[in-house]
Amino acid sequence: MDYGIKIWGNYDYLIEDGKVVINEGNRPALIDIVKDVREQGFKGPVLFRFPHIMKKHVNALFNKFNKYIKDYEYGGTFYSVFPLKVNQYPNFVTYLMKQTKGKRYGLEAGSKPELIIAMSYVNEGTPIVVNGFKDKEMISLGFISAKMGQNITLTIEGLNELETILEVAKEMGEPYPNIGLRIKLHSSGIGIWAKSGGINSKFGLTSVELVEALKLLKDSKMIDYLTMIHFHIGSQISEISPVKKALREAGNIYAELYKMGAKSLKRIDIGGGLAVEYSQHKLQHSINYTLDEYASDVVFLLKMIANNKNVPEPDIFIEAGRFVAASHAVLIVPVLELFSQEYNEQKLCLKEVNPPLIEELYELYNTINEKNAIEYLHDSLDHMESLLTLFDLGYIDLIDRSNTEVLVHLIIRKAINFLKNKNLSELRDIQDMIQERYLLNFSIFQSLPDYWGLGQTFPVMPLDKLDITPTRSASLWDITCDSDGEIAFDSTKPLFLHDVDLKKEDYFLGFFLVGAYQETLGMEHNLFTHPTEFVVTFDEEGNYVLNDVIEAQNILDILDDLDYDVKDIERRLKQRIEDSELIPDDEKKEVIGSLYLVLSENSYLKTVAGSRN
Ligand code: PLP
Incomplete structure (x- = not known):
């Protein structure tokens, strides 16, 4: 049982000796790091960040794009910026900047506070791109950044922003920031995050507005500052075809603007959207392309268009957020309770004389074996229905009802154990029917808001016992007082967990790929706040080191x-x-x-x- 780690794990996490380990240094088991922090007194959910994983993903971007730039003899250069909206937390941003020093890797900001983060932490000489709606104050910040010598581009979302830039230019004087135009493409992405592209999208300039913007820039002698066009067709683009369509459209717009006199235009920013595989199940693979294919298509298409239209091959900017950030963080959640665990033999209170159906249940419990398990399971569920009806009609008492619940749960547990190695479709139905509810010490609203809001699932698995077959079909409950705080068992992507006795041992689940968007989108429903976090690095001997703890708020x-x-x-x-x-x-x-x-x-x-x- 590998919980699909080969599908979503990207070799960042592996399974060794029944435990999830981090594929770095001496490959420590996550469970050992968890025990370490708990011994130091940190209880409740914890979030671990791994800077080496941030670096690995940024390196992958540069390696692939640079490979195709070389292979296709492309004339432009590759740059990348991290869109801060995806994760603005200091333990992410500062480590990301440390890990990417020496690369053409900068930051993208979409609001004033994000711009302040970018201006403070971006590595010298690397780009800052400013997207989103801007007022005069935000534009002035861009001018201050330019005066600090930073390589900043303000991409405008509407003509009014351009007018404000011209106004601020007069007031604040040179040096000016570079200007970018966000274009409203015909093409849009697909999937639940695709609303940011397409002709009806909230952002960007139409062709008519582009022509007007060009005129305005020429008339005000600012045309030399127009260096970039930008588009973004949505996040988590799961298929390559909309990317290609958007590139053709944007490439041609770039070439046309260049020919119309925008001779400083030398960059195309293709936005974010590079998808992450969140699926744990083979049949649910959600992405139909690789980074290789993506990089090759981008470079090839832009080269073709530039050559056909006889314009210079532009520098390529990418704003991949999810791809860089998702896998760096894992949320570890202690299991507090298994609801059926309360049903054990000691809880049985059989009387001298019991109702006949309870006697029969007891008999089933004592004689169930591998051969009759399915049949006995059906009988016991049937008996339970009848006994509950008898209770409603006043024929049996609360002790009888409690004995019914205990016996049926004990029979279910025995049956599952007898049948666990058989792949019976019937067993699957039964597992669907009789799930174990695991109470987890976390808040879905705080830590997995995209599950609550969009139904986005995240890979989840126990940190140990991976050499033991899990037998319980699991639904996961958080500790908020809200019935939406549940990840229900879904037989199309089933989750099976172990039947553990929490009085004797701890059991932890890891939610993976939670490093993108979840943290700032998370909300404090019931006043559960961001969990305690640690940055995990590795020393020269390959041992892990815990750094920069930020405790959950008191x-x-x-x-x-x-x-x-x-x-x-x-x-x-x-x-x-x-x-x-x-x-x-x-x-x-x-x-x-x-x-x-x-x-x-x-x-x-x-x-x-x-x-x-
Ligand atoms: N750039 C812009 C303008 C965005 O709006 C977004 C997010 O939707 C991104 C980049 C990051 O997208 P992703 O995380 O899918 O790479």
């Missing part, structure tokens, strides 16, 4: 963020304890002490009755 800080007066909260709670007649005076100090302990901790669960967490 409860007082969370309330402070909501603009509560936390001093007032502390004062009120203290006063209420002091005024309470139910707490003896000599215990009040102790109660206040315990209260403060809770206030200084984060909102995730620390202990759950019965589990070791």
Whole structure:
């Protein structure tokens, strides 16, 4: 059982000796790193970031594009920028910049705070591209960046932005930032993230506006600052054909603008969209191209168009975000409870005389074997239906009902064990029907918002026991008080997990490929905040090193963020304890002490009755 790691894992993560290991240094097992941080007192969910994985993906981009630039004798140069909207967290951005020093790798910003991050952390000489709607203040920031000597391009989304740039140019003087035009393409992407492309998209200039922009730039003697055209047809483009279509359209627009007098135009920014394989299941592969094919198509098509139209081959910019960031982060989540775990033999309270159907269930439980397992399972489910009806009609009591639930769960567990190595379609149906519910110490709204909002699934697997066949069809519940906080069992992409006794051992699940978009899109529903995070690097001996821990916010800080007066909260709670007649005076100090302990901790669960967490 490899949970599709060969499909989505990209050799970043491997399975060795039944554990997930990181394919770097001495290949440490994730579970060992988790144990390490828990021994240091960090409980609840944790997010690990791996800078070597960021580097690997950026290197892959440069290697492939540079290969095809060389193979096709292409005249332009390859550049890449990281779109900050995909992950603005400091432990991501600062490490990404460290890992990419010496490459033509910069940052893309879509808002004022993102631009400030870009201006502060971009490596010297590498590009900054500014997309998104801009006011005069944001444009002025671009001019400040140019005055700092940065290689910045403001791509305009509408003619009004261009007019503002001309206005600010007069006010602030040279040096000016470069100007880019975002073009509204006819072509659009496909899939759930494809809304940013196409003629009806929110962004970019139509052909009419492009012609007007060119005139405006010429009239104001700013045409030499027009260096780039930009397009973006959407994120997670799963097929190559829309990319090719968009490239043909954009390549021709570039050539036409050049011929119409934009002689400094030398860059095409092809946006993001390079897809990530999130699927864990062979039949659900979602991408129909490789990075190789993508890079080859981009270089080849742009060369063809430039040569046909007799214009210089432009530099190529790419804004791949998801591709660079997704796999660098893994979220580790402790399992707090298996709901059927409460059904064990000790919970049986059989009476001297039991209803006949319960006697029969008990008999089934004691005599079930490999041969009769399916039949007995059907019988037991049938009996359960009848017994529950008898309860509703008042013929059996609560003890009988509880015995029914316990016996049926025990029979199910035995049956699954007998049948686990048989590939019976019936077993699949049964697994679909009788799922185990795993309660996980995390929030889907905080950590996997795209699952909640878009139904995007992420690879998930246990960190160990991978040499043992998992037997339980699993649905995953988070700890928010919201019924949407569930990843239900889906028989088209089934998840099976182990039947573990959490009183005896810990069990952790890893959610992979969560490094793109999830963190800033995550919301604090029920006031569960960003989990504690660590950056994991490797020393010269290949041992892992934990760096730059950022702890999940404590409860007082969370309330402070909501603009509560936390001093007032502390004062009120203290006063209420002091005024309470139910707490003896000599215990009040102790109660206040315990209260403060809770206030200084984060909102995730620390202990759950019965589990070791
Ligand atoms: N560039 C722009 C303008 C975007 O809007 C986006 C996100 O949709 C990206 C780049 C990053 O896209 P992706 O993460 O799919 O590479």
